[in-house]
Structure formats: structure tokens, C-alpha cells
Amino acid sequence: MFSETEGRTRHESSLSQLPSLLKRFCDQLLRLLDTQLALFKAELNAGVKIYAKHLILAMSCTLIALVGFTFLSLGLVFWVNGHTANLAISFGCVGGTYFILGFISALVTVKRMTHQPPVLNQTLEELEKDQQWITRETHQVR
DSSP states (O other): OHHHHHHHHHHHHHHHHHHHHHHHHHHHHHHHHHHHHHHHHHHHHHHHHHHHHHHHHHHHHHHHHHHHHHHHHHHHHHHHHHHHSOHHHHHHHHHHHHHHHHHHHHHHHHHHHHTSOOHHHHHHHHHHHHHHHHHHHHHHHO
């Protein structure tokens, strides 16, 4: 008789702990998701900062180059004008040459920018590693 009531008491105490265990599990799961989201946001911000820094650097270098390019172009136009004696043809020749060179340079720059490893792939790899770790840990607990 004593063992029967003792077994019932253990069973009832286990059931009474179930809500608190479930609450603790949900709290830890929410904390894990919060941490993963914070990590994702941090990596995304880092990626945006890197791209913004490169964009600002490229724009400032381009602006400085444009000022020098303008003076060089005017000098070249007047030099070609000395040989052709036609200012319109001189501007056309110099402008066309620069257009072709600029187009080729833009293609090379875009190609170089697109071949950098994206930050989001690193984040996805981390999330997959975390998912594997969670799966491994939950199977060990069972």
C-alpha cells in the first residue's frame, strides 16, 4: 500500500512539474531564436557597412578623377583641334574614345564587385551549423 501511494505521488509530482518544464523549454527556445536573430542582424549590418564604405570610397575617388579628367580632356581636345582645325570633330573623337574606355572600365568594376563572397552565405552556413547542433543536442537529451 505504501509503495502504491509513493508511485502515485511521484507520478503526480512529475505531472505538476510539466508546465514549469514546458515554460522553461519555451523560454530557452525563444532566447535561442533571439540570439540567432541578433547574430543575423549583426552580420547583415557588417555587410552593409563594408559595401557602403567601398561605395563612398569609389565615389570620392571618381569625383577627384573627374576633375583631372576634365582638364586633361580639354587639353586633348585643343591639341586634336590644332591638327584637324575643326572643334566639333575634336570633341567627338575625344568624347567617343573616353566613352569606350569608361564603358569597359565599368564592366570590369561590376565584375570585380560581384565576385566578392557574399556575407549572407556565411550567415546561412552559421545558421545551418546551429541547426545541426540543436538537432544533435536534442537527440542526446532524449
